[in-house]
Amino acid sequence: MIKFIDLFAGTGGIRLALEHACKSFGISTECVLSSEIDKNACLSYALNFGEKPSSDIREIYDFPDFDFLLAGFPCQSFSYAGKQKGFGDTRGTLFFEVERILKQKKPKYFLLENVRGLTTHDKGRTFETIKKHLTDLGYSIDYFLLNSSDFNVPQNRVRIYIVGVLNQEIKMTLKNNVGASDTHTFKAQIQPSLFNHFIQPKVVNDILEKNPNKKYYCSKTFTKSLQHIMNGNLSKLNGYRLTDYRGGNSIHSWQLGIKGVCSSREIEFMNLLISNRRKKIFGTHQDGKSLTKEQIMTFYPYDDFDKITESLIKKGYLGLSEEKYKPVCGNMSFEVFKFLDPNGISITLTASDSNRLGIVQNNIARRLTPRECARLQGYPDSYQLLKNDNAVYKQMGNGVSVPVVEAVLVDFIRYNITSSSRNIFSSFSKTKPQYS
Numbered sequence: 001m002i003k004f005i006d007l008f009a010g011t012g013g014i015r016l017a018l019e020h021a022c023k024s025f026g027i028s029t030e031c032v033l034s035s036e037i038d039k040n041a042c043l044s045y046a047l048n049f050g051e052k053p054s055s056d057i058r059e060i061y062d063f064p065d066f067d068f069l070l071a072g073f074p075c076q077s078f079s080y081a082g083k084q085k086g087f088g089d090t091r092g093t094l095f096f097e098v099e100r101i102l103k104q105k106k107p108k109y110f111l112l113e114n115v116r117g118l119t120t121h122d123k124g125r126t127f128e129t130i131k132k133h134l135t136d137l138g139y140s141i142d143y144f145l146l147n148s149s150d151f152n153v154p155q156n157r158v159r160i161y162i163v164g165v166l167n168q169e170i171k172m173t174l175k176n177n178v179g180a181s182d183t184h185t186f187k188a189q190i191q192p193s194l195f196n197h198f199i200q201p202k203v204v205n206d207i208l209e210k211n212p213n214k215k216y217y218c219s220k221t222f223t224k225s226l227q228h229i230m231n232g233n234l235s236k237l238n239g240y241r242l243t244d245y246r247g248g249n250s251i252h253s254w255q256l257g258i259k260g261v262c263s264s265r266e267i268e269f270m271n272l273l274i275s276n277r278r279k280k281i282f283g284t285h286q287d288g289k290s291l292t293k294e295q296i297m298t299f300y301p302y303d304d305f306d307k308i309t310e311s312l313i314k315k316g317y318l319g320l321s322e323e324k325y326k327p328v329c330g331n332m333s334f335e336v337f338k339f340l341d342p343n344g345i346s347i348t349l350t351a352s353d354s355n356r357l358g359i360v361q362n363n364i365a366r367r368l369t370p371r372e373c374a375r376l377q378g379y380p381d382s383y384q385l386l387k388n389d390n391a392v393y394k395q396m397g398n399g400v401s402v403p404v405v406e407a408v409l410v411d412f413i414r415y416n417i418t419s420s421s422r423n424i425f426s427s428f429s430k431t432k433p434q435y436s
Contacts (some may be wrong), residue, residue: 002027007227011044011052011395014070019407025413032064040391042093047384057097069110071098072400099133112162113400116145131298139164142172148181148401153378154202155346157401161408171415183344204343207375218365222335225256226365234360237339242330260315269308270300290324299428350395369434378402
């Protein structure tokens with residue numbers, strides 16, 4: 001038997017992966033302590049594993065004996081989506097809670113999970129610090145950057161997985177692979193999954209519910225605007241992003257008329273402004289770039305500048321400050337910010353945006369359901385979800401891709417938990433896994 005603790009447990013994705021991996025080797029498991037601070041995540045954990053996690057790990061000092069430490073320690077401090085404060089952020093220092101427990105209890109094994117930004121934060125110094133602290137405790141470590149889309153999970157999600165063994169040389173056969181960064185690349189290099197060489201990789205269409213609740217349908221007003229732009233064929237929305245920051249394969253608020261209906265000339269003006277304002281001839285700064293009338297007139301070919309800009313300013317699509325113009329962006333106003341290609345992979349789920357990912361199914365535009373987001377993380381349908389949709393969207397955005405963690409652990413167990421070490425575990429009482 002392997003006794004383990006589950007830290008920063010979330011909804012239990014890493015635990016689920018360990019239990020599944022151990023079960024494939026005939027090794028029983030027992031969770032002797034779990035810890036999670038988010039109340040809704042604790043509810044999900046209790047619903048599926050029958051136990052309520054302890055709260056703040058910083059307030060726990062007495063630990064039972066255990067063999068394996070699991071920790072998806074908070075990643076916002078190292079994330080590209082955050083401010084990348086790292087160890088300067090309170091959440092970043094939570095790694096040292098992991099170190100504290102490893103130093104105190106000296107378990108034989110550990111697995112840590114985090115965002116890929118951990119490896120590059122502070123020019124790599126943060127990660128070097130973490131590795132040194134782990135090796136100074138006597139652990140031999142290995143780590144992998146892996147993309148969920150390579151493990152039969154239709155999502156572009158690159159994460160780092162760090163594994164360690166105490167007082168022996170670690171052995172692993174996995175290789176780093178950040179995989180396809182988007183659907184276009186994924187389609188161009190479709191290959192058998194690393195998880196099973198004979199399985200065709202899953203795509204978004206494989207995780208869709210056949211009869212989703214109509215509450216996930218886009219509103220009639222929003223749908224009508226989308227139909228107008230796409231000439232009634234909503235399937236053309238596949239792969240479109242709804243954003244006021246980018247051109248290309250995007251739909252903007254002024255095209256949808258969110259703040260007020262725009263004329264074709266006003267739409268053209270805004271589209272030209274979006275596509276031209278980042279040109280180096282106007283400066284090197286990016287999203288915050290404002291342009292003068294003279295600069296805009298170098299790419300806007302009509303003589304109605306004053307009339308058009310006055311109307312756009314009045315409607316709230318355009319801002320004017322110190323004689324410079326820039327779009328007034330309102331990305332959070334879109335019911336859906338990205339329509340996924342059903343024949344490709346999803347963009348990375350995040351806690352803040354998972355509830356606004358969309359799909360077109362049977363020519364109906366709708367948001368992904370919580371169950372579909374869970375499937376995009378590789379959770380089995382037997383995993384019970386809270387009836388609180390917003391909580392589930394957040395949990396899945398923060399969670400791990402279960403099959404990826406399981407693949408790491410299968411490789412780890414095969415080459416590091418030998419028959420001799422199993423004899424150590426056999427001295428503990430054997431219990432049936434709590435979740436399968």
